[in-house]
Each structure stands twice: as structure tokens, then as C-alpha cells.
Amino acid sequence: MSDNSCVFCREVVGKHRASVIYETESVIAFMDIAPVEPGHVLVIPKKHFVNILDIDYEDYLEVHRVTKYLSPFIVRAVNADGINIGQNNGKSANQRVFHYHVHIIPRFQERELKWGRMQAENWQLEEVAEKVRSEIEKNGSSEGLFLK
Numbered sequence: 001m002s003d004n005s006c007v008f009c010r011e012v013v014g015k016h017r018a019s020v021i022y023e024t025e026s027v028i029a030f031m032d033i034a035p036v037e038p039g040h041v042l043v044i045p046k047k048h049f050v051n052i053l054d055i056d057y058e059d060y061l062e063v064h065r066v067t068k069y070l071s072p073f074i075v076r077a078v079n080a081d082g083i084n085i086g087q088n089n090g091k092s093a094n095q096r097v098f099h100y101h102v103h104i105i106p107r108f109q110e111r112e113l114k115w116g117r118m119q120a121e122n123w124q125l126e127e128v129a130e131k132v133r134s135e136i137e138k139n140g141s142s143e144g145l146f147l148k
């Protein structure tokens with residue numbers, strides 16, 4: 001189940017053309033190319049589902065398990081104070097890529113809470129991705145971390 005007109009299926013799942021931080025058999029997580037804040041990660045199923053209405057339970061649960069698993073490593077990697085988990089369904093809900101995805105957006109006390117996107121260069125994304133990967137490698141388990 002893959003849709004060649006879908007940028008996530010074609011570029012991310014198909015060609016790994018993204019700063020991938022983590023992957024399971026059915027899920028892949030990578031840096032958003034237009035982050036709201038540094039460390040903004042997207043978690044997607046490898047199979048093509050459009051939104052919450054058509055995704056099957058198995059893939060839904062795996063996407064959200066991985067979201068929970070990765071969150072503390074992202075917090076550590078960018079030294080965040082908070083985290084938003086976001087998931088948009090449909091144009092009117094601000095969904096822009098029609099392949100189910102969850103946003104992990106780190107937040108920082110001293111910065112204004114905003115939703116606008118920034119432009120990021122590949123090397124900048126890769127720099128943060130490398131920090132997250134090294135947190136995963138160092139820690140393995142993400143239990144026992146609390147937000148400041």
C-alpha cells in the first residue's frame with residue numbers, strides 16, 4: 001500500500017530522502033523540513049493512510065507508541081521545556097500532506113508559542129537528527145524522564 005503521488009511514500013518511505021531518526025517495521029520518524037521549532041519530528045506509518053479515518057488500528061497504535069517512545073529523546077536532544085503532539089485531519093484542519101502523520105514539536109519556556117513554520121537547511125535538520133539518534137543510542141529506554 002503505497003501511493004506514488006504522495007511525497008511521504010515516494011521520498012521518505014521509498015527513498016529515505018529525509019533526516020530519519022528512528023524506524024520500526026511499520027513506522028518511520030524524521031525531521032520536518034519546515035519546523036515550527038528546532039527538533040520538530042514527524043512520525044508516519046510506512047503504509048499509505050490519508051488520515052485518522054482510514055488508518056488501521058495496528059498502524060495507528062504503532063505510530064503513537066513510537067511517538068511516546070521518541071518524545072523524551074527529542075526533549076533531551078534540544079533541551080526542551082515542553083512538547084506539543086499534533087495531528088491534523090483534512091484541509092480545514094490544516095493537513096497539508098495527505099499521509100497520516102503525527103507532529104512532535106518541542107517547546108521552550110523563553111520562546112513565544114507559535115505555529116508558523118521556519119525554513120531549515122538539510123545540514124541543520126541533520127545536526128538535530130544526529131543529537132536525537134545519539135540520545136536514543138545512549139539511553140535505549142525512555143522511561144523516567146520528566147519535563148522541567
Ligand SMILES: [Zn+2]
Nearest residue numbers: 006009048099
Ligand atoms: Zn503516502
